[in-house]
Amino acid sequence: MLISPPEPIAAQPIDSSPEIARQIVDLMLSIMADGLDHPELWAMIPGFVATQPMLLPILEGEAIIAHDDAPGRAARLLLGLCLAQVGDVDAVIDALAPIAADHSQSPLVQGVLFHLNGLADPDNPKYTLAGKICEIPFREMDVLERSTHLCCASWLPTSAGDLSATDWPDVWNSDTAQAIRASIHDGSYRYCNKGACPKIQSNALLPTDTLAARSAGWSDIVTGAMTALPVGPEVVNLAYDRTCNLSCPSCRTDRFAADDATRLRFSEMQERAILPLLATARTVFITGSGDPFTSKNFRQLMHQLTPAAYPDLRFRIMTNGMLFTPAQWESFPSLHGRVATLKISIDAATGPTHERLRRGARWPVMLDNMAFAGDLMAQGLIDGFELVFTVQTDNYCEMGDAVDLAHRVGANGINFLRLTNWGTFTAAQYRDRAVFLPFHPDHHDFQARMHDPRLQDPIVLLGDLESFLPDGATCQRKYVC
Ligand code: SF4
Numbered sequence: 001m002l003i004s005p006p007e008p009i010a011a012q013p014i015d016s017s018p019e020i021a022r023q024i025v026d027l028m029l030s031i032m033a034d035g036l037d038h039p040e041l042w043a044m045i046p047g048f049v050a051t052q053p054m055l056l057p058i059l060e061g062e063a064i065i066a067h068d069d070a071p072g073r074a075a076r077l078l079l080g081l082c083l084a085q086v087g088d089v090d091a092v093i094d095a096l097a098p099i100a101a102d103h104s105q106s107p108l109v110q111g112v113l114f115h116l117n118g119l120a121d122p123d124n125p126k127y128t129l130a131g132k133i134c135e136i137p138f139r140e141m142d143v144l145e146r147s148t149h150l151c152c153a154s155w156l157p158t159s160a161g162d163l164s165a166t167d168w169p170d171v172w173n174s175d176t177a178q179a180i181r182a183s184i185h186d187g188s189y190r191y192c193n194k195g196a197c198p199k200i201q202s203n204a205l206l207p208t209d210t211l212a213a214r215s216a217g218w219s220d221i222v223t224g225a226m227t228a229l230p231v232g233p234e235v236v237n238l239a240y241d242r243t244c245n246l247s248c249p250s251c252r253t254d255r256f257a258a259d260d261a262t263r264l265r266f267s268e269m270q271e272r273a274i275l276p277l278l279a280t281a282r283t284v285f286i287t288g289s290g291d292p293f294t295s296k297n298f299r300q301l302m303h304q305l306t307p308a309a310y311p312d313l314r315f316r317i318m319t320n321g322m323l324f325t326p327a328q329w330e331s332f333p334s335l336h337g338r339v340a341t342l343k344i345s346i347d348a349a350t351g352p353t354h355e356r357l358r359r360g361a362r363w364p365v366m367l368d369n370m371a372f373a374g375d376l377m378a379q380g381l382i383d384g385f386e387l388v389f390t391v392q393t394d395n396y397c398e399m400g401d402a403v404d405l406a407h408r409v410g411a412n413g414i415n416f417l418r419l420t421n422w423g424t425f426t427a428a429q430y431r432d433r434a435v436f437l438p439f440h441p442d443h444h445d446f447q448a449r450m451h452d453p454r455l456q457d458p459i460v461l462l463g464d465l466e467s468f469l470p471d472g473a474t475c476q477r478k479y480v481c
Helices: 018-032 045-051 055-065 070-086 089-102 107-120 168-172 175-185 208-212 216-223 260-278 296-304 326-330 351-357 363-378 396-408 427-433 443-449 463-468
Strands: 140-143 235-238 283-286 314-319 339-345 385-391 413-418
Touching (some): 018 055, 018 070, 045 055, 045 070, 070 089, 089 107, 089 427, 140 168, 168 260, 208 216, 235 260, 260 296, 326 363, 339 363, 351 363, 363 385, 385 396, 396 443, 413 463
Parallel strands (some): 235 283, 283 314, 314 339, 385 413
């Protein structure tokens, strides 16, 4: 039987009517309403701009009447993404900089800026996430007071559930937890704050093949694109108790101590969820939320985590250091020989700056306590000792001196990171302190300080500040969870 060749299908003319352009705008804005990043959508914009001449006029109209709210912001971001196709990308980035500064915690805003910066710097490998994988949501759980995250809440703000009201396996493999892991597998990283994440900003994500080759378990996760995990987290970050002996301006306006009812609630969660969770974990991090030696709950927990009951567990301790004295150390035998890293959050290299940014602290005490930590390190009684330095207007001039200080006190690491707005500051106050933002009046001086050769010392970790190093320079240490 003879089969006649099929009739050629005529190419369909593209409908470029205002109605279609309006539908495209409405559809994109509705997708952006979830506040997450949508790189697959940004990739379609060149095609829309090329075929829909009414798209830009419609978006310009939207942006003019937009309110300073989430829909208005989305319209301005979308207009910026479209303008970047027909004009100067750097000018668009500059125009959106105030929105980026005021919404430093938004995955959508930071994702759009990440995309635009990638257009402006196409050869920079950090802007290509395809073929790379972040292992953190597959191995870490960060427990806050009413939410639980699969990474630092500042970098991955979406909660996977509330551990104070839910059993940990139901949080660890909740629908949201699985959606977050799916976004790592599909390369969108849509839940991640791409502007703040130190792994993304320092191009430290692993090639997918490298992680798959690490073990059979990782191979299953990577090749099977697994989102529900049969085992619990390896790393548990406890950040639910904000109790602290200081009231640092970057964190809070007043000193805070949990009241009796709150402590009771934390105790119940510790017994019901945290202790069982730690039975299979390898590392517990106490704490990024306050001070472990001030919190009664964390003190009780550290006593309970004995080597006999938790033989494989190791500690990462983060403290402001004011209470880290020899007597305090002696009173916690459960920590002895089991501290992988002691982090002292210092934010300064001089007494006046330290006492201003660590309200309630005393510099001479800090010097003694840091020297004590250095002695523990030198004697092999702790495995790591690092200083932590949150960069802001008040202290950026001391970054280089802080590296010298770290060496002097015997630390084997110093971690610099950008100031985060945890809701402590108004947008204007944050802009005033965020010296790393391009329109800050001291930004040029900050950039010059980033060329200090001491910031390329092997003990330095720059994370989300690495892009300010001189061209061609890289940080030798990379963020690991
Ligand atoms: S480290 Fe970065 S990439 Fe990994 S989960 Fe956290 S925010 Fe996402």
